[in-house]
Amino acid sequence: xAGVTQTPKFRILKIGQSMTLQCTQDMNHNYMYWYRxxxxxxxxxxxxSVGAGITDKGEVPNGYNVSRSTTEDFPxxxxxxxPSQTSVYFCASTDTRLAGVQETQYxxxxxxxxxx
Amino acid sequence: xxxxxxxxxxxxxxEGKNYTIYCNYSTTSDRLYWYRxxxxxxxxxxxxxxxxxxxxxxxxxxxxxxxxARLSTLHITAAVHDLSATYFCAVDxxxxxxxxxxxxxxxLAVQP
Numbered sequence: 001x002a003g004v005t006q007t008p009k010f011r012i013l014k015i016g017q018s019m020t021l022q023c024t025q026d027m028n029h030n031y032m033y034w035y036r037x038x039x040x041x042x043x044x045x046x047x048x049s050v051g052a053g054i055t056d057k058g059e060v061p062n063g064y065n066v067s068r069s070t071t072e073d074f075p076x077x078x079x080x081x082x083p084s085q086t087s088v089y090f091c092a093s094t095d096t097r098l099a100g101v102q103e104t105q106y107x108x109x110x111x112x113x114x115x116x
Numbered sequence: 117x118x119x120x121x122x123x124x125x126x127x128x129x130x131e132g133k134n135y136t137i138y139c140n141y142s143t144t145s146d147r148l149y150w151y152r153x154x155x156x157x158x159x160x161x162x163x164x165x166x167x168x169x170x171x172x173x174x175x176x177x178x179x180x181x182x183x184x185a186r187l188s189t190l191h192i193t194a195a196v197h198d199l200s201a202t203y204f205c206a207v208d209x210x211x212x213x214x215x216x217x218x219x220x221x222x223x224l225a226v227q228p
Contacts, residue, residue, distance in 0.1 A: 031214055033215075040220075040221075041220055041221070042120075042204055042206075042218035042219050042220045042221050043159075043204070043206075043216075043218045044218070045215055045216070045217075048214075048215060058215065059217075090158065090159070092159075094214065096214055103147075103164060103166075103214075104149055104161040104164050105149075105161070105216065106161070107158045107159040107160075108158060109157070109158045110157075110158055
């Protein structure tokens with residue numbers, strides 16, 4: 001299993017541009033998440049999904065949109081990029097139908113985004 | 117609002133020494149997670165603590181959870197350089213919403 005994969009690894013955007021961060025998991029997990037991590041800080045939840053077709057806002061959803069058309073994919077869309085969106089973005093997944101240690105979230109390698 | 121605080125934020129240790137990282141959270145929860153992050157890398161799961169009094173150990177790391185005190189500790193025994201990383205605790209609200217609130221992290225530097 002590849003686990004959670006993200007593309008691209010790094011991207012530079014100009015202010016006002018748009019882009020989609022891709023996230024795919026091959027573990028048949030039902031829950032998926034998008035986080036951002038600012039320098040020297042912990043992670044903050046942007047959006048999450050409990051299954052295909054169902055998404056909900058996290059702590060910091062403004063400026064982002066998501067969709068979940070399949071179990072495997074959970075893309076994050078940035079519209080009208082702003083310098084405040086410069087961050088590292090992590091996608092994660094978990095299977096809430098399992099018990100014990102399997103309940104942890106599995107993280108992708110991250111996408112580093114710089115908005116200039 | 118659930119808040120998660122870690123201390124210290126930065127810890128410089130000598131190899132062979134013992135130390136403890138603390139994670140306090142502000143509202144009731146019975147699910148706590150510890151993650152490790154190496155510089156420029158993703159997060160790796162270390163421990164999942166699901167009940168009051170839970171204790172988990174892996175190598176030189178041991179984590180515990182006291183839900184009544186709203187406190188988790190990550191104890192490091194006889195530190196080695198390979199343990200240098202940032203350690204995060206994360207808390208799920210009571211009721212298992214599976215939405216984690218992360219602490220700001222503890223940067224651990226183990227010096228030879």
